[in-house]
Amino acid sequence: MKSRFLTLKPSGIRIQVVEAGKGRDLLYFHGAGGHMPADPLIAALATKYRVVAPLLPGYGQSTGEDELRDMLDITLHGLDVLEALKLKKPIVVGHSMGGMIAAEMAAIARTEVAKLCLLAPAGLWLDDHPIVDIFSKLPYELPGLLFHDAEAGGRLLASGGDMNDPEFLKQFLVMNARRLGMAGKILFPIPDRGLGQRLRRIAARTLIVWGTEDALIPPVYGHAFKKAISKSKLVKVAKAGHAVGQEKPAAVLKAIREFF
Numbered sequence: 588m589k590s591r592f593l594t595l596k597p598s599g600i601r602i603q604v605v606e607a608g609k610g611r612d613l614l615y616f617h618g619a620g621g622h623m624p625a626d627p628l629i630a631a632l633a634t635k636y637r638v639v640a641p642l643l644p645g646y647g648q649s650t651g652e653d654e655l656r657d658m659l660d661i662t663l664h665g666l667d668v669l670e671a672l673k674l675k676k677p678i679v680v681g682h683s684m685g686g687m688i689a690a691e692m693a694a695i696a697r698t699e700v701a702k703l704c705l706l707a708p709a710g711l712w713l714d715d716h717p718i719v720d721i722f723s724k725l726p727y728e729l730p731g732l733l734f735h736d737a738e739a740g741g742r743l744l745a746s747g748g749d750m751n752d753p754e755f756l757k758q759f760l761v762m763n764a765r766r767l768g769m770a771g772k773i774l775f776p777i778p779d780r781g782l783g784q785r786l787r788r789i790a791a792r793t794l795i796v797w798g799t800e801d802a803l804i805p806p807v808y809g810h811a812f813k814k815a816i817s818k819s820k821l822v823k824v825a826k827a828g829h830a831v832g833q834e835k836p837a838a839v840l841k842a843i844r845e846f847f
Contacts (some may be wrong), residue, residue: 588629592648593641595667602668608633612677614669615640616685617636618709618830619721619770620733621647624746624788628682628832631840636678641668642684643685645769652769658754658780662691662731663775669699678847679791680831682706683804684770690812693793694785702847703791705812706832707804709774710782716805722767722775726759735800786815793819794846796839798827820846836842 588607595602605622607629613636615629621642622629632638644664645652653660665688669679679700681689686708693700712718719732728805734740747756773780793816795808806823822842827835 588626588633593668593671595664598651598654598664598667600649600654600664600667600704601801602644602649602651603642603647604672604831605629605638605642607638607640608636609804610636612674613638613676614672614674614679615688616665616681616689617642617646619684619766619774620729621766623743623830623833626833627743627836628839629761630778631832631836632680632843633846634781635840639674639677641672643688643769646766655769656772657722658691658773658782658806661688664694665689666696666699669718676701679704680704680706680843681708683829684709684774684778685772686710687778689784690786690789694782694788697788697790699721700791703789703793704846705793705795707797707809707829708795708812709799709804710780711808711811712777712779712783713749713811715806716807717793718805719776719803720769720776721803722771726756726763732803733828733830734834735798735826736834740828740830740834783811783815786812787817789816791818792847794842795819795821796831796842797821797823798829798831798834799823799825800827801829801831822846
């Protein structure tokens with residue numbers, strides 16, 4: 588994987604873009620946690636696609652988070668990124684918060700996004716199935732929320748570090764505060780900014796992928812997305828949690844290749 592920087596027009600926002608692999612263009616929008624170290628999903632996708640994965644302002648070395656105030660700003664930012672990258676009819680993939688952004692992009696710019704893959708996307712709220720408030724959780728609680736195999740997930744999140752090491756934990760908390768500060772603009776207090784009213788506008792052929800053991804956003808939300816998007820298919824991945832792409836990258840890659 589390699590990184591480069593891109594300055595968007597007309598906003599002037601400077602973003603970090605991770606790229607990997609060769610082949611058909613695939614644009615990937617990350618979730619609230621950003622890219623995981625040596626991200627298994629990006630690595631898997633890069634075996635078959637040219638993966639272009641921009642980091643949202645507030646993540647990595649991307650800047651300009653103060654310029655993005657609400658869902659519309661962030662959606663238009665995503666469309667600015669899509670235009671600036673000059674990709675050739677990419678498959679647009681988004682995980683969790685990134686799926687929410689990708690879905691909004693497809694709803695607003697119906698002709699710009701023709702192929703859409705949503706991995707356990709945020710953006711809806713069902714009163715009978717409340718979503719866990721990630722902003723109230725401590726670092727040691729995250730693996731169990733994101734992964735079916737919490738122990739393996741914890742190792743992936745720590746990337747060789749030790750959550751019991753005060754210095755490592757301090758660095759993790761500082762980095763996480765910046766990321767969640769950005770994510771909170773569209774996810775806090777609940778991840779509902781009216782997307783449910785706009786999903787019917789999506790004209791893209793859409794693949795929805797959900798881990799059967801998702802403890803953060805219950806799998807029932809997958810059926811809600813499928814019902815609302817006309818040209819959509821729902822694929823469930825067994826023994827996978829919310830970070831379905833990082834926990835079962837081969838299964839997600841297979842689903843994308845078979846659908847598109």
